[in-house]
Each structure stands twice: as structure tokens, then as C-alpha cells.
Amino acid sequence: MGIQEPTTNKILELRNLTIDFGGVRAVNDLSLSIAPGEFIGLIGPNGAGKTTVFNLITNAYQATSGDILFEGKSVRGVTPDKICRMGISRTFQNIRLFPHMTVYENVELGLHAQPHYSLFESFVRLPRASRAEREARQKAHELLEMVNLEQHANAVAGSLPYGLQRRLEIARAVAADPKILLLDEPAAGMNEDECNDLVRLIRQIHESKKFTIIMIEHHMAVVMDLCKDHRIYVLTLGSLLTYGGPAEIQSNPQVIKAYLGEKKDGRNKRVS
């Protein structure tokens, strides 16, 4: 664990991952390895292909070439729902809650995408079904308490303010009890106070649940804070630019160039 990539005991490994959308190569020959329990940051300018990497890991997109290994086994071609049940769950950059369901039901769904009783029992509501529902209810309320949404449990998810919707999405992803949690810009559109709350929440999840977390984020303060003892990967134009600890990344001239562009012959060449 730490600044160097693990050579053994990898929970997730991407090997030369590449995807083309028509003529656009969105992710180019990306390789990385992650050990269990790490907190990985994924940063890069807009359009660098960060979300595409998440979509590849969850198999929402099929890679053009390369391989994804989860706990040593290739998961290419496995459907997204199966990936989730294997233990990779995610949040979305543009929030994708179930808008007409209540807050509680959203979390509950994460708990039982695979129902815990048979279809017949669901029709006649045998004791086992009621018990499974009761257990789910308790777990869901624990999760809501964790993200501080307990008092909104019966509100319709679509009616929540933006910041709370983000928290709810995190709770829903955690409910699936994953081994790897993918957070896609959890702090987007938040002010400093909200960011601090969020950092506290995510750190608490990381420490209590022992998930491996990969996070895409633009708020540098959030990334630097959360990935303190871990690696940050920098993507630009679909390729891996570099990786390393937060201090290393911040002082890396290549990274600064990718983010801010560079002065060349008096012209400002943008790289985003």
C-alpha cells in the first residue's frame, strides 16, 4: 500500500485498456494495479477519459482491447449487474437516483438487487419474506444514519436538494456492500463546508467498511486530503500521464502543464 503500485495481491488490475468511439480513442493503453483497501484518486482535465474508465470497469462500455482483472479474474464481457453483484459499485457524475422512489427505497434497492426470497414468497408474503424485508429496513436505516439522511427517509428522492442527492447516491452504492467503490465526482458543485462534510463521510466509509475506493474528483483539496497516503493517477487525453503521491503530483511539471496548458513561442496551447 502506498505510493508504489502493488505487484502482488491486486484487487483490480487494468491491462492495456483501450476503447475507441469511432475515430476517437477515449482511453488509450491504460494499465494500473490497485491493492485491497487503497484509496485511489483519478484526476485529469475535462475529457481526459476518467468517467470512461469507470464505465469500462463496470462494463457499461466494452473495451476495444486490453483486459480488466478483478481479484485476478478477467471480467470483460460480464454484464454490469453481475459486476455489481461481484463487488464493484459506483456513483454517477450526473446523479442517477430513482427519482420517484423514496430515499429509503433507493437505499433498500442497493441491498437487494438480488432478492433474498423466492417469487412465490413475494406473492403470499411468507414469514421469510417479511423477515428479509425487516432486516433490509434496518440496514437501510443504518446507512441513512451514516450519511445523515435519516430525517428524509420518506421523502421522494427527486425532491431532495442536490447535495443530499449526492449523499444518497453514496449510501445507495455502499448498500450493495461492494469490495470496490467507484465515486465519480462526489464533490461536484459543493461549497467548501459541504466538501469538508463529504471528506469526513467518505473517510469514515473507507475506514469503517474497509472498501477499496477509486475516486474521480476535480476539487484538488478533496483529492489531496483523502488520498494522502495513497496514489493519484493523472489521465490526459485518454492516456496515463503519471501517478504518485499527492505531493509528487502537485509538484510534477507535466501535470501542471496538462491542467493549465503551457506557453510555447508566446502562444497559449491548451491541452484540455
Place this chain on the structure above:
Amino acid sequence: MSNQKKLLIFLGGTILTIVTLFVLVQIAGVGYFQNISILAGITLIATLGVAILTGYTGLFTIGHAGFMAMGGYLAAILVKEYHVPFILALMGGGIFAGFTSFIIGYPAFRSRLRGDYFAIATLGFAEAIRLLLNNVRAIGPIKLGGSFGYMDIPSLNVLCWEWLGSDGWNGVIVVLLFAVGTLVMTHMFVKSQYGKNCIAVCQDEVAAQMMGVDLMRTKMLALFISAFFAGVAGALMAFYYGYLTPGFFMITRSSDLLAGVVFGGMQSLIGPTITSIVLVAVPEVLRGINEYRLIAYGLFFVIVMIFRPQGLLGYVEMNFDFVRQLWRREPAKATGK
């Protein structure tokens, strides 16, 4: 809305319904009322099935008459030719209809048909079944009769238990029992973890899949259940009429079912329940201008879609919690403060 107000509306609605029913019986005569009740019960069973598929899972269907036909014909054959008990034949018809739904469901969901495209696929399926039944005169020794119809099916009044009497009410009681049973079962289903998966698929397919919901299984399940209830409804219809012709299962029957759900409301059981009963009763009472109902439906469809796209009672759930809360209203109010 306060609990007292809800109770008032509930009681008022109940009294109004009873009074309306009483007046209808007086005007139309008992026999006529019995027939309408049976038809309403049968339509309700099929509509609740469509509510699960269309209202909760978001898959529009104009083909459930096809599943009604499959269930109806099979149940009729089982009882008439093989003397299977009534209840078993009903279940058999339902399950058979459920399995035939895989014929259309698997390829349609495999190729990710949705919205209008799926609706048209189901329409084609139902028409194919109807035309098939129209042209098949006999299967071995079983004389289906093609377009002339399958005759001499034992009727509800004979099949239903003797102790219920034979003045026509026994058929009503049996059908209404089935209808209420279906309502209770579908209510439990949509509240269950399976039902919630269906709702999730309806609201955001991508998010549902990312949360681990198996899209294929969930959709097939919703289709199977709705086809099952359509099959049971078809079987009851066969025993009610005493004969079946492919003409019973035209596209208008499918669209009647869909209309019940669209008018009644998405993600609601109580809405489709009310509208399906109204949609059966009104054309029957206004027999003379029955054929014009399709024009009126079209108009209603447009009006509903403009002013209330989620349906009249969309997202309104049956909920009798307020009755329970009224019993212990003082503590409930104390905590509310």
C-alpha cells in the same frame, strides 16, 4: 391531508359506490348486474397484470389479448377434454400463457426493445396468435373450430361449487374472489423486493443495472406475471361465455387493458382498478353507443397525456395506514408536534 379527511373521503367513496351499485341493480336488473360484475372482475384481473408490466416496469403492451387467448383456450381444453378440476385448469391456463410470453419476451428484451417498439412487438404477437386460432380447426381429436369458435365449454355456473347456489351469484362470487385475490397478490408483489426491482428498471434502466438489477430477468418476470394474470382472466372468460372465438381477442381488448392502466395511473394499483371497472361498466350501460367508445378513448388519451401524463392516480398507492393511525391518534399527534 389530515387523517380525518382521508377517512371521510374513504367512507364517502365507499357509500357512493354502494349507492351506485344499488341504483344500477334497480335500473338494470339483477341478471344484467351479475354479468357486468363478472366482466369487470375478469377485466380487472388482466388489467392488474398489465399494471405490473406497464405501470411498474414501464413496458407498454398492446398484446395481452394474445395471452388471454392462450390461457383461455388451454384452460377450456383442459376442462372440456380432460376433465381437469376448475381451479387447476385456471392455473394451468395462466402458467401456459406465462410461458408463451417467453416466445416474445426473450427475443424482444435480448435486442433491447423498449417503448413503442416493444408495444408493436407484443401487438404482432397477439395478432399472430389470433390468426393462428382463426385457422386451426382442430389439434388431433380436439376440435378448436377455427374462426367458428370452440364450443360447449362447461360454464362458470356449472363449474362453481354447488353450495353457492345456482341463481347466477356463484359465478359472480368466484370471479370477484379471484379479482380481490389478484389485487392483494399484486399489491404484495409490487411492495416486495422483486416489485421494487421492476420500479427501478422503469425509472432508470442504466442505474438499475449498475446497482445489480438483472434487467433481463426482471423484465421477463414482469412479463411472465402479467401474462399469467391475463391467462387466468382469459380462462375465466372462457368459462363465463361457455365458448371462445378468436374474435374475442382482437386488438381492441388489448387496448382496453392498456387504457385502464394509462388512465388509472402509472405505478398505482388502485387507479387501474377503478378505471378498469369504469371502462367495463360504462360501455355496457350505454350499450347503444358502445362502438363509439374507441373514439372517446382516443380523446381521453390525448387529454390525459396533456394534463396528467402520469395517469389519473399516477404514483398514488393504496394505503390504509391512516385508518390504523386514527385508532391511536393521540400519540401520533404528540410525536408529530
